[in-house]
Amino acid sequence: MPAQMTDEEVKAFLDAKPGWMILSTIGRHGYPHSVPIGYFRLGDDIYLGCRDGTQKVKNIMRNPKVSLVLESGTTRRDIKGVMIQGHATVYTDAENILRLSRAAAQLRGVAEGALPQTPRPGVAYIRVVPQRIISWDYSQDVDPSAP
Numbered sequence: 394m395p396a397q398m399t400d401e402e403v404k405a406f407l408d409a410k411p412g413w414m415i416l417s418t419i420g421r422h423g424y425p426h427s428v429p430i431g432y433f434r435l436g437d438d439i440y441l442g443c444r445d446g447t448q449k450v451k452n453i454m455r456n457p458k459v460s461l462v463l464e465s466g467t468t469r470r471d472i473k474g475v476m477i478q479g480h481a482t483v484y485t486d487a488e489n490i491l492r493l494s495r496a497a498a499q500l501r502g503v504a505e506g507a508l509p510q511t512p513r514p515g516v517a518y519i520r521v522v523p524q525r526i527i528s529w530d531y532s533q534d535v536d537p538s539a540p
Contacts, residue, residue, distance in 0.1 A: 395472075396533035403475055403528050407434045411465035416441060416519070418452035418459050418481075426452055432461075433500050438522055439477060440493055445485050445517040453481045459521055466531070473530040479523040485516075493518045 398406060413429035420426045426448055430441045439461060443449060453459065459481045464474030484490065490512035498508050 395529040395531045398473065398475070398528040398530050402530070403526060404434065406465075406473060406475060406528075407432075407439070407463065412463060414439070414441070415462040416449060416459060417462070418449050419456045420448070420452055421455065432463075433497050435496060438520055439479075440497070441519040441521070442493070442497060443517050443519065445515050447517075449519070450483050450517055453483050453519060457481045459519075461521060469531050471532050473532060474528065476527045477521065477523045478525040478527075479521045482520045482522075484518045484520065487512045490516050490518065 410432075414432040415427050416430050417425050417427040428449060430443060430449075432439055432441050434440070457480045459479060461477040461479070462474065464472065466472035466474075484493065491509060494509045494512065494516070
């Protein structure tokens with residue numbers, strides 16, 4: 394069994410951005426719809442930037458329950474990951490788009506003077522409030538003789 398990460402390790406893993414996060418929503422016919430998407434963390438919440446009107450946005454408007462998965466590693470010795478189940482809210486209003494665009498840019502290291510000054514048209518941000526977090530870290534529980 395893999396070890397679980399502590400809350401601080403989960404946050405550090407998310408902030409390290411080891412890859413694209415997979416967002417799963419439920420489509421209108423009841424099937425999961427899973428897509429890779431860029432993300433950032435503010436506090437305990439996860440934010441995903443996308444285009445307004447996409448299938449993921451439509452799905453969340455119908456059913457706000459989502460799942461996020463982020464995993465890194467290539468062998469059993471270094472695989473670690475996080476699954477977040479939560480409730481999503483879609484923001485399309487200019488005030489939140491600008492606020493979140495600026496926050497995302499700051500996290501990427503953009504200088505204050507170069508931060509966005511106006512919201513980009515057609516953008517949406519998805520906020521996921523975690524309800525359940527499951528993590529795994531095989532690097533802490535691997536038999537050294539295992540392949």
